[in-house]
Amino acid sequence: MVAAMEEDEKKQQAEVMVTPGEVLGRVSDVKPGRGAYAAVHNDTVYASLTGFCRTMPPSPDSSDQRPTVEVTGHKAHGPVPQPGSLVIARITKVMAKTASADIMCVGPKSVREKFTGIIRQQDVRATEIDKVDMHLSFRPGDIVKALVLSLGDSRAYFLSTAKNELGVVSAESIAGATMVPVSWTEMQCPLTGQIENRKVAKVAS
The missing domain is CATH 2.40.50.100 (RNA polymerase II/Efflux pump adaptor protein, barrel-sandwich hybrid domain)
Known part of the structure; x- marks a missing residue:
């Protein structure tokens, strides 16, 4: 005893x-x-x-x-982002040099805790990094597919969309419709025909 x-x-x-x-x-x-x-x-x-x-x-x-x-x-185990993980996240805030996102899924599994991600200007795309405009790449509410680079300084994960298959996978237009990708950098509203800029993820064919 x-x-x-x-x-x-x-x-x-x-x-x-x-x-x-x-x-x-x-x-x-x-x-x-x-x-x-x-x-x-x-x-x-x-x-x-x-x-x-x-x-x-x-x-x-x-x-x-x-x-x-x-x-x-201390909570029920759910998936945890690790460097190298593919995640699905919702953009919450877009600033001049960074975009913040809430991580929703790690791989195919939904998370049970709140994890925050940050996409920095240099991690948006692989080319012409200095010409990246964050406001033309993401909007709040966009759903993005991203790669976890590391755990950043502010207890948020650094995320990258710098590969062709990474970026915005779902976005709502100003008119409230789910937009259709028309190029690497543009999505179109099916209701109004209006085109909006995004860093679009390549859809696997």
Whole structure:
């Protein structure tokens, strides 16, 4: 009984509450598990969701003897954006250099927590980056398909639409109709025929 209580106490001490972007350790010391990821540019392991962090020892027969750090969410587990994930997001705000979005799906699964994404001017498209006009690329309410680049500084994920198949997949015209893509940079309202600018995602044929 005493041993069990001591074990519970150790477990509670080992589990620490963390939030996205919090440093969990160095890649040389620990391996990222569920709810954690390693940033290549600085070899640091970060938390990717809010929850309890715990460290698990390696199995004795493993060639990699680093312990694994994982973060288990305080809410029911849903998918969590990771660098390299494809996400579907709704644009909420467009500014001169960035657009903000709420991430709705990671891959085919809907998220259960709120994750914010930011698309920076340099990540909108692959060419003529300095000529990108954010207001001609996205509008609030647009649904975009994007790639998660990294966890940014403000607890928001940096997203990219710089590939042909990424960008706006659904947009509503000023008249309230779902627009049809007519080129890489334009969508047309089927009701009024009016054309609006967007960074359009290429539809798989």
